[in-house]
Structure formats: structure tokens, C-alpha cells
Amino acid sequence: MATAPSAASPGQKPISVVCVGMAGSGKTTFMQRINSYLHQKREPPYVLNLDPAVRSTPYESNIDIRDSVNYKEVMKQYNLGPNGGIITSLNLFATKIDQVLGLLEKRCLPDASAATPTKPPHKHILLDTPGQIEVFVWSASGSILLSALASSFPTVLAYIIDTPRTTSSTSTFMSNMLYAISIMYKTKLPMILVFNKTDVKDPSESIEWMRDFESFQAALRREEETETEGGAGGTGYMSSLLNSMSLVLEEFYNNLSVVGVSSMTGDGVDDFFAAVESKRAEFDAEYAPELQRRRAEREAEKEGNREKEVERLMKDMGVSEKKAKGKPREEPETVSEAEEMSDDDDVGDDSEDEANTGRGGAESGLKQRYQQALQDSSSMSAEDASFAKYLAAARANQS
Numbered sequence: 001m002a003t004a005p006s007a008a009s010p011g012q013k014p015i016s017v018v019c020v021g022m023a024g025s026g027k028t029t030f031m032q033r034i035n036s037y038l039h040q041k042r043e044p045p046y047v048l049n050l051d052p053a054v055r056s057t058p059y060e061s062n063i064d065i066r067d068s069v070n071y072k073e074v075m076k077q078y079n080l081g082p083n084g085g086i087i088t089s090l091n092l093f094a095t096k097i098d099q100v101l102g103l104l105e106k107r108c109l110p111d112a113s114a115a116t117p118t119k120p121p122h123k124h125i126l127l128d129t130p131g132q133i134e135v136f137v138w139s140a141s142g143s144i145l146l147s148a149l150a151s152s153f154p155t156v157l158a159y160i161i162d163t164p165r166t167t168s169s170t171s172t173f174m175s176n177m178l179y180a181i182s183i184m185y186k187t188k189l190p191m192i193l194v195f196n197k198t199d200v201k202d203p204s205e206s207i208e209w210m211r212d213f214e215s216f217q218a219a220l221r222r223e224e225e226t227e228t229e230g231g232a233g234g235t236g237y238m239s240s241l242l243n244s245m246s247l248v249l250e251e252f253y254n255n256l257s258v259v260g261v262s263s264m265t266g267d268g269v270d271d272f273f274a275a276v277e278s279k280r281a282e283f284d285a286e287y288a289p290e291l292q293r294r295r296a297e298r299e300a301e302k303e304g305n306r307e308k309e310v311e312r313l314m315k316d317m318g319v320s321e322k323k324a325k326g327k328p329r330e331e332p333e334t335v336s337e338a339e340e341m342s343d344d345d346d347v348g349d350d351s352e353d354e355a356n357t358g359r360g361g362a363e364s365g366l367k368q369r370y371q372q373a374l375q376d377s378s379s380m381s382a383e384d385a386s387f388a389k390y391l392a393a394a395r396a397n398q399s
């Protein structure tokens with residue numbers, strides 16, 4: 001028997017639940033149900049609506065994409081159709097991701113300045129997404145929003161399935177599973193399959209198809225028989241493809257949590273939150289270290305590039321200096337040229353004395369001057385600061 005969401009432990013981050021699913025699967029109704037469920041438990045969630053095209057939502061959002069982007073105006077201004085309008089609205093919203101994350105962290109994370117660890121003000125962050133699932137999942141802005149969210153909070157996907165439509169045939173069931181698999185591998189986030197509308201159709205047959213491929217193959221055979229009798233089942237290559245897929249997908253099914261829910265009656269919502277908690281543990285154990293590894297890799301790459309750039313800069317300076325020194329001395333043709341050349345020689349000698357002669361000396365002198373200039377500058381930018389850090393590290397390595 002599943003348990004209701006437990007009280008948040010001090011210092012624990014809230015978990016974000018992103019609802020995705022095909023148009024009409026019941027995402028918005030599901031959002032409304034889980035939102036009111038959490039309110040009843042006195043654990044009000046922080047709610048975000050990322051669907052710019054929705055007319056009205058049956059729940060109140062803390063952050064709503066429609067407050068910052070006018071979907072209709074975007075369509076008109078850029079001469080776009082409905083999907084282009086949604087993508088562009090998401091792109092515009094993604095440009096504000098820093099502010100959104102800042103707000104989320106401020107509102108949802110435990111108070112870091114408190115002497116003793118405090119409970120987070122919200123235990124859940126709920127996100128509703130556009131019905132055009134591909135627009136959200138396969139767009140650059142969708143990826144930016146999801147990965148930014150997952151870098152700050154444990155994040156799980158709730159893939160909402162329209163049970164009455166999915167369980168009617170093996171091919172519809174399989175295409176829905178393939179959709180779910182592609183989203184899971186694209187986002188690399190833990191996923192819960194939510195068989196919605198259980199008040200209309202019991203999902204146990206579909207769940208059985210996932211747990212036992214033989215029952216799926218038996219259903220396939222039954223469909224083949226009805227096809228030969230004039231039914232709508234699959235035959236030929238389609239049938240053998242579905243057969244093979246059921247074997248291949250076993251591994252994928254094993255990684256999923258599956259729950260049946262009725263957003264209308266509220267049945268199964270307890271099970272859903274129990275699954276969310278188990279996915280939180282999975283996120284912490286598997287996804288968070290992977291994210292950390294990817295972030296460290298990116299940082300190391302950036303650091304490598306920065307060092308290479310500075311090295312190149314130093315080399316260029318050294319080379320140009322060498323070139324200038326190695327240039328064959330030309331004979332003056334006029335008196336004024338001779339005067340100029342002797343002046344140049346004087347300057348060169350002075351600067352060489354100053355820099356303590358030799359290429360290494362010139363380089364360290366240059367670094368010292370950079371450093372001095374950076375120290376003198378009262379308003380040092382982040383880039384300056386990182387260059388100063390580089391110089392300090394370079395000096396430490398030299399000594």
C-alpha cells in the first residue's frame with residue numbers, strides 16, 4: 001500500500017515534477033488534481049505553467065509563462081503558426097531562465113542563512129507543459145529549461161497517458177511507449193508513467209503488457225486473428241516489429257515507475273507521490289552524479305580553453321618581440337631616418353633594462369604589469385578576476 005507524501009526533512013530540496021504527455025491526455029486536469037491534493041495535505045506546491053497557448057488553467061500558478069510572453073502577439077509579430085508561436089514563446093521565456101531559477105531558489109530552497117537547517121517552504125514544484133509535446137521536449141528552449149531546473153532541483157518527468165486510448169490496441173500502446181522512451185533518453189531524467197483516466201478504463205492490461213511480454217504477444221496474436229476476420233489488428237511486418245519491440249523494451253520498462261490515476265476522482269494519487277519519492281532517490285543516486293560529471297567536464301574544458309588562449313597570447317607577444325629583434329638592420333638612407341633609428345635604439349635599451357632582459361624576463365614583467373593593473377582597478381569584472389587568478393596560478397607554478 002502506497003503512503004502519502006512524508007514531511008520534508010530539514011535541508012532537503014523540493015522535488016520538481018514536470019508533467020508531459022500528448023494533447024488531451026489530461027495533463028492540466030492531472031496538475032489540478034495533484035495541486036489540490038498537496039494543498040489538502042498542507043504542503044502547497046510551487047506551480048509553474050509553461051504552456052503559453054492555454055486559455056485558462058484550473059489551478060493558480062506562481063510563475064506563468066503567459067505573464068511574460070503574449071503568445072498571440074508573438075504569432076502576429078513574427079508571422080508564425082500555432083507551433084512556431086509556442087516555440088518562439090518558449091525561446092523568449094528561456095532567455096529569462098536565470099531570473100526564473102533565481103526566483104525558484106529564493107522561494108523554494110531552505111533558508112541557507114539560518115543557524116539550524118530549516119524545512120524548505122515547498123516540498124514540490126509542479127510544471128505544466130504545452131500539449132504539443134514535441135515542441136517542448138525537442139526544442140532547444142525546452143532542453144534549456146529542463147536542464148537548468150534539474151541542475152538546481154531533483155527533477156522527475158510524469159508522462160501522462162490517456163489510458164482509454166492507449167489500451168485499445170497493441171500498436172497504439174507501443175507507439176506511446178516509444179514516445180515515452182524517446183523523451184526519457186532525450187531528457188535523461190527519471191520518469192513515471194501515469195496511466196490517467198482509470199475511472200474510464202482499467203490500466204491493468206497495459207501494465208501487464210509491460211510486466212510480461214508474453215501477455216503482449218498473446219494480445220498481438222488475438223489482434224491478428226480479428227484482423228483476418230475483418231478486425232483492425234496488425235499483420236505482417238508490423239506484427240513482427242511489435243513482437244520484437246516487446247522483447248527489446250523489457251529493459252526500458254524495468255526502469256520505469258508505473259501508476260494508474262484518475263484525475264477526475266483522485267484515485268491513485270497516493271501511489272503517484274510514493275513513486276515521486278522513489279524517483280527522488282533514483283535522481284540523487286544516478287542522475288545527480290551524472291549531471292555533476294558533465295558539469296565538471298564542461299568546466300575543465302572551459303578552463304583548458306582559457307589556459308590555451310592565454311598561452312597563445314603570451315606566445316604571440318613573445319614571437320612579435322623576437323621578430324622585431326631578429327629583423328636585419330637596415331641602413332639609413334637619410335639623416336632624419338638615422339636620427340629616428342638611433343632614438344628607437346635608446347628606447348629599446350631602456351625598456352630592456354626595465355624588463356630585466358631576456359624573453360622570460362619580459363614575460364614575467366608583462367604578467368606583473370597585468371597583475372598590477374588588475375589590482376589597481378577598483379571595479380574588476382568577472383573576466384578580469386579569472387585572468388588575475390590565472391596569473392596568480394601561473395606565478396605559483398613558476399616558483
Ligand SMILES: Nc1nc2c(ncn2[C@@H]2O[C@H](COP(=O)(O)OP(=O)(O)OP(=O)(O)O)[C@@H](O)[C@H]2O)c(=O)[nH]1
Binds near residue numbers: 131197
Ligand atoms: N474521465 C476522465 N476524464 C479526464 C481525466 N483527466 C482528464 N480528463 C478529460 O480529458 C480531457 C483533456 O484533459 P486536459 O487536462 O485538458 O488534457 P491536456 O493534456 O492538458 O490537454 P492539452 O492542454 O490539449 O494538451 C478533458 O475533457 C478532461 O476532462 C480523468 O482522469 N478521467
